[in-house]
Amino acid sequence: MPNKVTIWKLRNNNPLRKSYVNNNINPVEFDALIQITVEMSRYLYPYIREILQSKEDHEKNSDIWNNFNKRFIELTKERYNTDRMRVKKLLNQTESDETIIKLLITLSLCISNQGYQKLKNFLSDL
Amino acid sequence: MQNKLLFHQSSVSLEIIGLPDYSNNENKDQISIISQWKLTIIDKPLIEGKIEHLGPIMDAFYIYSNLLIKNEIPIYQSKLIDIKADNLHIHNIVLKSSKPNVKPLILKIGNSLLSDTINCFDQLNESPNIRIKKTGLSNNISKKVKYGLKNKIKSFNFIMPLLIAICSLILCSSTLIYLYNPIEDKENNELINPK
Numbered sequence: 001m002p003n004k005v006t007i008w009k010l011r012n013n014n015p016l017r018k019s020y021v022n023n024n025i026n027p028v029e030f031d032a033l034i035q036i037t038v039e040m041s042r043y044l045y046p047y048i049r050e051i052l053q054s055k056e057d058h059e060k061n062s063d064i065w066n067n068f069n070k071r072f073i074e075l076t077k078e079r080y081n082t083d084r085m086r087v088k089k090l091l092n093q094t095e096s097d098e099t100i101i102k103l104l105i106t107l108s109l110c111i112s113n114q115g116y117q118k119l120k121n122f123l124s125d126l
Numbered sequence: 127m128q129n130k131l132l133f134h135q136s137s138v139s140l141e142i143i144g145l146p147d148y149s150n151n152e153n154k155d156q157i158s159i160i161s162q163w164k165l166t167i168i169d170k171p172l173i174e175g176k177i178e179h180l181g182p183i184m185d186a187f188y189i190y191s192n193l194l195i196k197n198e199i200p201i202y203q204s205k206l207i208d209i210k211a212d213n214l215h216i217h218n219i220v221l222k223s224s225k226p227n228v229k230p231l232i233l234k235i236g237n238s239l240l241s242d243t244i245n246c247f248d249q250l251n252e253s254p255n256i257r258i259k260k261t262g263l264s265n266n267i268s269k270k271v272k273y274g275l276k277n278k279i280k281s282f283n284f285i286m287p288l289l290i291a292i293c294s295l296i297l298c299s300s301t302l303i304y305l306y307n308p309i310e311d312k313e314n315n316e317l318i319n320p321k
Contacts, residue, residue, distance in 0.1 A: 049136060049238045056215045056236035101214055101237065106195050108241035112248035125196055 001032050016080045016087055034123070038115040041107040048108045055101065072100060129157050131256060133249040137168040138242035140249075142256060144177075158257040167243065170233050173221060181258070182206050183221075184247045190217075191244055 001007055010029055012021045025033070041048065054064035073091060080087045089095045110119040133140040140163065147158035163180050165173040175183075186202050190209045194200040200217075202209045208220040217240055221231040235243070250256060 046136070049241065052241070053236065053238040056238065098214060102195060102197070105191075105237055105241060108237075109191055109195070109244055111245060113252050114248065122195055 001029075001036070007033075007036070016084060018079060018081050020081070031120075034119050035116055037107070038110050038119055042111040042115065045108060045111050048104050052101070052104055052108065055097075069097075069100065072096075128161065129155060131157060131253065133246045133253070135242045135245040135249065137239060138246050139166045140164070140246040141166070142250065144256075147257075156255055156257070160256075160258065165243070165246070167233070167235065167239055170235070170239075171231060173231070173233075177258075179206060179224070184250075187240075187244055187247060191240065 009021075009023070010025060010033060011017070012019050013023055013025050014020065015022075050064055051068050054061050054068075058065065073096070076082075076087065076090050080090070082088065082091070090099060106119070106122055110116075110122075112118070128143050128145055131142045133142075142157055142160055143162040143164075144157040144160040146152040146154055146156040150158070152158060160177040160180070162176070163174060165183075167173070173183075182204060183206065186204060186207045186209055190200055190202040193202070194211070200209075200211045206222055206224070208218075208222075210218050212218050212234065215236055217235050217237075219233040219235060221233070223230065250258070
């Protein structure tokens with residue numbers, strides 16, 4: 001990835017985004033995006049863990065989960081195409097909770113040195 | 127004197143006790159012969175056992191986490207350990223003792239503790255100081271990837287002879303171009319048809 005602009009452009013390959021542009025990501029760019037995700041999840045692991053724990057002890061400590069969930073929905077509405085069924089599902093409270101938890105678990109399991117290969121395998125199984 | 131190695135991840139720590147295999151000229155800090163292991167999860171009872179129990183327990187956690195992520199029913203059952211999900215946040219672990227008349231140990235852990243435990247196992251797998259039989263489940267190649275690779279190899283085998291044939295054809299043609307002299311050919315034609 002030569003610079004942040006390249007990453008920003010690659011994000012627009014996501015068909016759920018409002019600013020969707022189909023540029024076809026090549027394998028090198030795909031690998032680079034996985035690598036960036038793994039590095040980010042390694043760095044953010046304590047926060048990811050806190051969010052998961054907050055959902056587990058929802059009665060005692062619900063603030064972290066509520067704030068994260070609120071921000072997630074705000075960003076989804078702001079940046080994603082809300083006419084799409086998948087985005088509508090993400091905005092649905094009951095379905096979005098499950099999706100968010102599974103995404104967070106996936107990220108939390110990919111923080112080891114082999115995390116890159118793990119995440120690649122998870123993605124190829126989707 | 128036995129070696130001890132500790133792998134730590136947030137609320138979980140894994141202790142491995144054992145000896146190096148001196149017959150294999152190993153470093154004194156290495157552990158190849160594991161005599162004991164202890165898995166400590168905060169606020170939960172201590173889990174410990176022999177080396178033959180560690181591999182199946184690690185495999186159980188890896189298989190279960192894969193099922194959990196892949197939207198399949200997350201249930202793992204074996205002689206030694208059962209793991210199933212109570213709900214989206216709580217996982218029920220039943221550890222069965224190999225000794226008779228010992229009640230199974232039941233643990234309930236959340237997603238955060240589950241990921242901590244698997245990260246501890248990852249650290250153990252990646253440690254250069256410990257040699258254990260690796261089952262490859264920690265980083266298994268998925269069916270789709272395997273299928274993709276097989277397909278690639280098949281198509282590669284199909285395309286390669288064609289490519290080699292085309293290349294050799296081009297090579298032969300280019301050699302003939304060098305040998306072929308158009309001026310000489312023109313003179314020959316003139317001799318055949320003298321008009």
